Amino acid sequence: MDFLQAKHIAKLGQLAVLLLLTACSQQEVRDSGPSRPLDFSGLADATPKKESRGRAGNKSPYEIFGISYYVMADSKGFRQQGEASWYGKKFHGRNTSNGEVYDMYAMTAAHKTLPIPSYVRVTNHQNGRSVVVRVNDRGPFHGDRIIDLSYAAASKLGFAEQGTAMVSVEAIDSGNPPLNYPGYVAASQTNTPALAAVDVERQNKNETVASNQSFLQVAAFSQRAAAEKLMADLRQQIAEPMRLQQAKGLFKVHIGPLQKVGDLTAVKQTLQALSLGSGFVVND
Template identity: 45%
Template sequence: MRGPGHFPALAAVLAVVAACTSQPPEVAGPAAEGPAPGESRYQHAQDGAPLRHIEPEDVADAVPRPDPILSAGNKSPYTVNGVTYQVLDDHSDYRARGIASWYGIKFDGHETSNGERYDLYQASAAHKTLPIPCYARVTNLDNGKSVVVRVNDRGPFHSERLIDLSYAAAVKLGYMETGTARVEVEVIDVAGVDDRRGSTAGDYRFLQLGAYSSPDKARNLQDALQALLASPVFISEVQSGESLLYRVRVGPMTAAGELQSVQQQLRTAGYDAGQPLP
């Protein structure tokens, strides 16, 4: 998709693989509308580096985690510019060498192929055939520098290029100024990844009913929900700044229609229907 001035616009790619992209729950309005005829959806006509430059030591590796592989962004096969691509069924042993490019301000803040938001200061990447999301270690073969990236986008749709890295990842590998580099890409196999690309149960298997700074409030809600529902109710802790948040969640729900049934039970009992999560 990308690289400074070298790849087709992301809009064209997403239009071709529209079935791949999940729509985030954003408020409708002028910002959510498409561009007028003849206009680009991007603020910047040309890609490039941001005004705020960073150093390699400022770039943190992506942290591999067992993110589920959903249908969003993984339509297969798909066709771009007359070329058909097949997303890999098994990518655990993937290793390849080729040319890496990078993309920057033109795409910053826009949706990736699986509906996430591209942040040029994070270590991420676009790849034509790896399932998304997944994680890979990318090594610059000319200087030995490496970075761990989260692959969450499609591209680059140039036959001679293997992978497109974020601005931050290119800085860490030392090729931001040259534009391209010879790299090796090796997938990081993460245990516990749930591949639900063909699941009849749908992409969402959990509901979040609340997030509290007080563990007692979270436990009270957990007890009340568990008395109401047959599905498991649990508390998931997450660090938020300097404190912990206690998230009350229902699931996993694996049967088709189970999540919708639970939401109806919650509404009937006077609760919010909850936030669906993968």
């Protein structure tokens, strides 16, 4: 092989590597919103109405990344606080969990355990904005996020640009009948994946929540002083130990460790009585 042939083969090899890298980068497309800014301020919220609830999107339990999730029989009384995210162009036009077509310009959302369809009010803690959305999809399955909103809903709440926000989620009673076939648990019994994996029989026996230490995250703040103030107030009402965890620029208020389901349920009930939602479980 002469010098020119060797040089030509080397160039072909470099080209092949370049094409491979280009293909890989195209496969790892990040989600995005519309190509140009849009004003969603005039977009109407979802209107709660009575709808049939079938098996579509309501399989229970179902498993994602090795974790089993149990769909609630009814959304009545459901409350939750945590981090919200949104999904857009990457899924626009694809089917949701119940077979509908996802529209990033509609007022919809994805949730891990609420029955489909459900209607919830979502409030942004930072600016106080609220929207009503219709849950017709499953997710999010990323970190501690509790709800995935459509791009339009996230825009109305004012966090589409930053990507995530701390929110409260509260179910709206639309008169939808509870799911009435095997494998479902009531909203009053569970509203987090970690607790959902514990069946009702074990809850009544007051057995251990999880093999690891479990904590209930009440809220997260951008300012340490605000988190410490909430902890001080909670200590007047709750005897369980508490801790302050700092992560990703947020100060998270945790109650625990909570070893038994009965303890966890009691703390949730106290939080609800204080209008602080019901928190969500995190495990060390």
